[in-house]
Amino acid sequence: ETGVTQTPRHLVMGMTNKKSLKCEQHLGHNAMYWYKQSAKKPLELMFVYNFKEQTENNSVPSRFSPECPNSSHLFLHLHTLQPEDSALYLCASSQGRGLDTGELFFGEGSRLTVL
Amino acid sequence: GQQVMQIPQYQHVQEGEDFTTYCNSSTTLSNIQWYKQRPGGHPVFLIQLVKSGEVKKQKRLTFQFGEAKKNSSLHITATQTTDVGTYFCAGPDLYSGTYKYIFGTGTRLKVLA
Secondary structure (H helix, E strand, C coil), rough: CCCEEECCCEEEECCCEEEEEEHHHHHHHCCCEEEEEEECCCCCCEEEEEEEEEEECCCCCCCCCEEEEECCCEEEEEEEEEEHHHHEEEEECCCCCCCCCCCCCECEEEEHHHH | CCCCEEECCCCEEEEECCCEEEECCCCCCCCCEEEEEEECCCCEEEEEEEECCCCCECCCEEEECCCCCEEEEEEECCCCHHHHHEEEEEEEEEHHCCCCCCCCCCCCEEEEE
């Protein structure tokens, strides 16, 4: 139990589907992250939210749409995905305050397969 | 943009042998962190180094931060099968003004019994 919970753990979707990944952290952290992990790029940062404000969008295609309604919840809305988007999507959180941002706490990930 | 490279990409060792992975950043880092990801698992934080030239030990693991704060290493003495996994270094890209961690490419360790 890392204090960061991701659902669903596994997701299979067609290219025309719309689905969402959910992340919840119980650590009182201020920053939350989405990372993509695939065989080609081990840990690729997608989005960063700090105090619910998006501070980073790492050139992610618009078919990925993040949402952070509060500091404890983070969503990744998926639509019109491509097979190459199949990967493990990891959510993480950290203190996100000052120069010492602190360690990242990762969830167990959502394994996405796009058919 | 900032890049963090690790070498080697893969390492197979016999149980009991030593192992070292090296991390090099294209920019100076305010601190560096190390994570371990077991097969099928998620990255788990191991340690953070902050000071130039800092060396920290955790049992059989020795972590070092370079004097210029652009490189780091992780050394495991007398590997065990429980050491299997991928080791990542990560540094915050504070020059971008965001709370962004740049992860290294990772070193996958296999330990042969």
